[in-house]
Amino acid sequence: MRNVGIIGGGIGGVAAAAALHRLGIRATVYERAPRLEEVGAGMMLWPNATRVLRELGLLERVARNSGRNTHFLVRASSGKVLMNIALGEFDVPALCTRRSDLLAALLSALPPERIRLGREFSRLEQSKSKVQVHFADGCVEEHDAVIAADGIRSRVRAQLFGISEPIYRGYTVWRGVASYDGTAIRRGDNSETWGHGSRFGILDIGQGRYTWYATANVPQRAAGKDDQLGELRRRFGGWHEPIPALIEATESILENGAYDLPPLPRWTVGRVTLLGDAAHPCTPNLGQGGCMALEDALVLAKCVARESSMESALRRYERLRRRRTGHIQQRSLLMGHIGQWQNRAAVSGRRVVTSFLPAALFEHNLRRVYSYET
Ligand SMILES: Cc1cc2nc3c(=O)[nH]c(=O)nc-3n(C[C@H](O)[C@H](O)[C@H](O)COP(=O)(O)OP(=O)(O)OC[C@H]3O[C@@H](n4cnc5c(N)ncnc54)[C@H](O)[C@@H]3O)c2cc1C
Incomplete structure (x- = not known):
């Protein structure tokens, strides 16, 4: 096997x-943390990702605890709707879910002994037929192939290609989850409100709960060190409802800078390849980083199952995935760049253009991203 x-x-x-x-392929996950947990509130699972969950037999379970999203509104900080984008009818829904629920669903599809906790990768060596993985505690494990899913600061990527530090894109992102039962949000609507050098997004995760994110242009800094609530009140307190109410109702706030890397020229060396943020770190502007990781996972598994050798399977996986993920990385970077405009004239121009552009144009573009099948 x-x-x-x-x-x-x-x-x-x-x-x-x-x-x-x-x-039917034996896979073992090595995680450096003592337990598996996803922090960071909720996340969007667009139809390209829920299609993967359907194929893994997990869609119903995830959908049960998620919000079902039908529209995406772009608003001015006064609350005026500049654009209302219908997410469209697909064979699968667009969902917003808690990260911990998604991780629990994925774990339910694996025998528990396939997860090894407290194992920090330190380096690997390849021979003709095997890969030896060395861990910080001195243990060594041997595999036919190794997949590096060790995130945006991937140590495996650093060893293979010498690229470790991602690039800061000039803004920070706060996230939280809050309950809200007022009338300022219609069920199923998600929204992003644009200001000067800052944005506030609201995503419906179901059962009267909302995950929100807020961005602001700031120099690179140690995220989460300052008075986050005070800063959010100062920056967004005067924005339209329910933004101030959501901020006040949030228990725990998480902050991350917006980082990414330009698309990498290669992901694979012999029997080792990269997956998820390790392969294509992305700014969060399209809500597609995790969705891409899910797509990668299924494409990779199919390549390993179909190809006769591990090397050819990994090469095929890389060939199938690099173009799409590179395109999404670049689009996300551009969306973030435009969304974070601070200059008054640029912001007014953006507002006028957004109110006059037909939503159908965006719907068409989104459809191209969401229609992907592995
Ligand atoms: C603000 C924000 C909002 C986002 N919103 C969305 C969204 O709505 N939808 C969406 O699809 N995506 C979203 N994303 C992106 C998404 O969070 C990531 O793309 C996704 O979590 C990547 O998953 P991953 O498994 O590749 O990496 P990670 O989630 O980073 O997992 C990497 C794992 O590797 C472990 N690890 C690291 N180094 C080692 C080592 N040396 N040895 C062993 N283990 C190691 C880490 O502990 C971690 O558990 C968002 C991101 C941000 C920052």
């Missing part, structure tokens, strides 16, 4: 293990 080692137990690593396991 083929035997794959996966470094990193985030959404990408666990999804890859679940997809491989479903196709």
Whole structure:
């Protein structure tokens, strides 16, 4: 039986293990943390991702605890709707879910012994037929192939290609979850409100709960060190409802800078490849980073199941995935750049253009991203 080692137990690593396991391939996840957990509120699962969950047999379970999203509104800080984009009818829904629920669903598709916790990757060596993985505690494991799903600061990527530090894109992102039962949001609507050098997004995760994110142009800094609530009140307190109410109702706020890397020229060396944020770190502007990791997982598993050698399977996976993920990285970077405009004239121009552009144009573009099938 083929035997794959996966470094990193985030959404990408666990999804890859679940997809491989479903196709009868033995996969072991090595995670450095003492337990598996996803922090960071909720996340969008666009139809391209819920299609992957359907194929893994997990869609119903995830959908049960998620919000079902039908429209995306772009608003001015006064609340005026500049554009209302219908997400469209697909064979699968667009959902917004808690990260912890998604991870729990993926884990339910794996035998527990396939996860090894407290195992921090330190380096690997390849021979003609095997990969030896060395861990910080001195243990060594041997696999037919290794998938690096160790995130945006991937140590495996650093060893293979010498690229470790992602690039800061000039703004920070706060996130939280809050309950809200007022009338300022219609069920199923998601929205992003644009200001000067800042944005506030609201995503419906179901049962009267909303995950929100807020951005602001700031120099690179140690995220989450300052008085986050005070800063959010100062920046967004005068914005339209329910923004101030959501901020006040949030228990725990998480902050991350917006980082990414330009598309990498290669992901694979012999029997080792990259997956998820390790392969294509992306700014969060399209809500597609985790969705891409899910797509990667399924494509990779199918390649391993179909190809006769591990090397050719990994090469095929890379060939199938690099173009699409590179395109999304670049589009996300551009959306963030435009969304973070601060200059008054640029913001007014953006507002006018957005109110006059037909929403159908955006719907058409989104459809191209969401229609993807693995
Ligand atoms: C503000 C924000 C909002 C976002 N919103 C969305 C959204 O709405 N929809 C969406 O699809 N995506 C979203 N994303 C992107 C999404 O969070 C990521 O793309 C996704 O989590 C990547 O998963 P991953 O498994 O590749 O990496 P990670 O989730 O980073 O997991 C990597 C894992 O590897 C482990 N690890 C690291 N180094 C080692 C080591 N040396 N040894 C062993 N283990 C190691 C880590 O502990 C971690 O568990 C958002 C991101 C941000 C920052």
